[in-house]
Amino acid sequence: MAKRIEAHGVTAFYSSFKAIDSINMTIEPKSVTALIGPSGCGKSTFLRSINRMHEVLPGARNEGKLLIDGQNVYDNDVDVTAVRRMIGMVFQRPNPFPTMSIYDNVISGLRLNGVRKKSTLDDAVEKALRGANLWNEVKDRLPRPGAGLSGGQQQRLCIARAIAVEPQVLLMDEPCSALDPISTLKIEDLISELKNRFTIVIVTHNMQQAARVSDRTGFFSIDQTGDPGRLIEYDDTSKIFTNPSEKKTEDYITGRFG
Numbered sequence: 001m002a003k004r005i006e007a008h009g010v011t012a013f014y015s016s017f018k019a020i021d022s023i024n025m026t027i028e029p030k031s032v033t034a035l036i037g038p039s040g041c042g043k044s045t046f047l048r049s050i051n052r053m054h055e056v057l058p059g060a061r062n063e064g065k066l067l068i069d070g071q072n073v074y075d076n077d078v079d080v081t082a083v084r085r086m087i088g089m090v091f092q093r094p095n096p097f098p099t100m101s102i103y104d105n106v107i108s109g110l111r112l113n114g115v116r117k118k119s120t121l122d123d124a125v126e127k128a129l130r131g132a133n134l135w136n137e138v139k140d141r142l143p144r145p146g147a148g149l150s151g152g153q154q155q156r157l158c159i160a161r162a163i164a165v166e167p168q169v170l171l172m173d174e175p176c177s178a179l180d181p182i183s184t185l186k187i188e189d190l191i192s193e194l195k196n197r198f199t200i201v202i203v204t205h206n207m208q209q210a211a212r213v214s215d216r217t218g219f220f221s222i223d224q225t226g227d228p229g230r231l232i233e234y235d236d237t238s239k240i241f242t243n244p245s246e247k248k249t250e251d252y253i254t255g256r257f258g
C-alpha cells in the first residue's frame, strides 16, 4: 500500500551546519519523484530525512514535520524501526550482504521481522526477485553468494531485498550511478513497474533519467557554499524540463549552471 509523503518545513543539521532549510513538498502515492540539483545541495540529506536515517550520524538532527499518510515520523513516540521498515532504501553502490546467499539476502528483512516458515520465505523470495526483474537470472543459483552477481544484478538484488518486506515507500539514492547503461535501463524499467505498488523518491544526477522515470521533479539548489540547500521548484517533470517557472531551474537544466 503506497503512502503519501508530506514534508512541512523539513530542515536538517550536521551539528551546527544547516544542510537543508525548510523543505515543503507533497509526494503522491504510487508516483515517482526525482530530486535533482547540483552537488552538495542536500538531495541525499533530504532523502535520508524521510526515513529518519539522517539522524543516525552523531550530531545530525532534523526539524519540521514529515508526514507519512498524516503520521509525523519525527514524533517522539514513533517507533523508528517501524518507520524504516515502512520506508525502504536503495543506495548508490549495490550493497548486498557479501557472505550471504542470494536467497538469504532477499529474506534478511523478513527474518529480522521474525518470519521463519520455509514456504512463506520461499514465496517471498520468488515474489521479490520477480518484482525486481531478477528471478529468471538467479532462480537456479539462489544458494550462491549475492556478491557473485554483476553490478546491475546486485543492485536489483538490493531492490528485491528492499521490497521483500513490502515497504510503502521506496527511497533510491542514485541507484544507477555505479551501473552500465544496459543495467541502468533495466533499473529504470523496474522503477516504472514498481510505482504501481510503491511511492518512489529517487535522487539522480542524470537529468535524462529524471525525465524518463519520474512524474514529478524537485530541483534543489544552494545560493553559495556554506548556505543550506533549498527546494527551488517542484512540479510535473514535463514542466520542469520544458517550461520551468524559475530561472535557476532553467539555468540548471540547460547546463548553464551546476
Ligand SMILES: Nc1ncnc2c1ncn2[C@@H]1O[C@H](COP(=O)(O)OP(=O)(O)OP(=O)(O)O)[C@@H](O)[C@H]1O
Pocket: 014, 017, 019, 037, 038, 039, 040, 041, 042, 043, 044, 045, 046, 057, 229
Ligand atoms: N556526514 C556529513 N557530515 C557533515 N556534513 C555533511 C555530511 N554529509 C553531507 N554533508 C554536507 O551537507 C550538504 C548536503 O550534502 P548532500 O550529500 O545531502 O548533498 P547532495 O545534493 O546529495 O550532493 P551530491 O549530489 O554530491 O551527492 C553538503 O554541504 C555536504 O557537504
